[in-house]
Amino acid sequence: MAKTATKAQKNSDVETAKTKGISPFNGSKVWMDGKFVDYSDANISVNSHSLHYGLGAFEGIRCYETSHGGSAVFRLKEHIDRLFNSSHILQITVPFSKEEIFNAVVELVKVNKFKECYIRPIVYIGDGGGLGIFIKEYDVKVSISAWVWGAYLGEEALKGGIRAKVSSYARFHVNTFMGMSKSTGQYINSILAKKEVVAAGYDEAIMLDTSGFVCEASGENIFIYSGGYIKTPPLSSVLPGITRDGVIEVIQNEMKIPVKEERITRDELYIADEVFLTGTAAEITPVREIDDRKIGKGKAGNVALELQDMFFKIVKGENKKYSKWLTKV
Numbered sequence: 001m002a003k004t005a006t007k008a009q010k011n012s013d014v015e016t017a018k019t020k021g022i023s024p025f026n027g028s029k030v031w032m033d034g035k036f037v038d039y040s041d042a043n044i045s046v047n048s049h050s051l052h053y054g055l056g057a058f059e060g061i062r063c064y065e066t067s068h069g070g071s072a073v074f075r076l077k078e079h080i081d082r083l084f085n086s087s088h089i090l091q092i093t094v095p096f097s098k099e100e101i102f103n104a105v106v107e108l109v110k111v112n113k114f115k116e117c118y119i120r121p122i123v124y125i126g127d128g129g130g131l132g133i134f135i136k137e138y139d140v141k142v143s144i145s146a147w148v149w150g151a152y153l154g155e156e157a158l159k160g161g162i163r164a165k166v167s168s169y170a171r172f173h174v175n176t177f178m179g180m181s182k183s184t185g186q187y188i189n190s191i192l193a194k195k196e197v198v199a200a201g202y203d204e205a206i207m208l209d210t211s212g213f214v215c216e217a218s219g220e221n222i223f224i225y226s227g228g229y230i231k232t233p234p235l236s237s238v239l240p241g242i243t244r245d246g247v248i249e250v251i252q253n254e255m256k257i258p259v260k261e262e263r264i265t266r267d268e269l270y271i272a273d274e275v276f277l278t279g280t281a282a283e284i285t286p287v288r289e290i291d292d293r294k295i296g297k298g299k300a301g302n303v304a305l306e307l308q309d310m311f312f313k314i315v316k317g318e319n320k321k322y323s324k325w326l327t328k329v
């Protein structure tokens, strides 16, 4: 077992920028509570309630350069809907309409002149209500940042697959946190899991629920291809991934493989023909090894690669059938 992080972790643009001493965010504009400001002026209070207690909702969205020239944000409406759902679950009222946030995202990409970028809206609580755990009124703030962020697990990971490990940290019980909400604080669970497996020389952490069934990875949903079926765990303690949803639709429309939402056990992963992860950041990443066991032939599987190819054509606007998922910038 290798003790150092593999190339996959070191490969992201953010990592590269950091090792060169450059912040990947410098020089960009941020949308903050209705206005565009320079990144260096996009500061928040040290007594932000969210900073202390982790109550906030966020999104991760990608904008891709299309093959027809110009750029398009992938499934923007669905991401804005999830941001509002996450906030609603947390009893936070977003002080902007969905339309305002939608337009702000599009404007932000234009203002920054990005062709491709990752977009991060966040709804959080400022310092206006004090710092008690219970505060009567939330001083709700919204900001949206964008930066250039290449393949999350590295280009190599997309092509050749990654090595994953089941984390010793369980995904939270549905009554501890709520999986339908993409809430800031609950990512401590993902961070601890990811740190644990990276320290052991793996690329990504797979997380089980409190009953021991497979949930998802630290920042991706999980699928297996086995016995002629594609399976993914049902939505309990699992983020309702927008890529997951899109992949299910594409499999149903384009592949002659039945897809089921069903509980998966850890040993089912080991003997699957293929395992792959889906997410806005990680896109469609094959998994070639889990807990030191080869998955299938121990390399990226054909089903995952076929889906990945269809996915990249869709996000680049090369498949008209799915242009409904693209918002031109």
Ligand SMILES: Cc1ncc(COP(=O)(O)O)c(C=O)c1O
Pocket (backbone or CB within 6 Å): 060, 190, 216, 217, 218, 219, 220, 221, 238, 239, 240, 241, 242, 243, 244, 278, 279, 280, 281
């Ligand atoms: C824990 C977790 N699961 C799944 C996903 C995949 O969701 P999506 O496809 O909407 O990016 C993410 C990323 O947002 C995540 O953080």
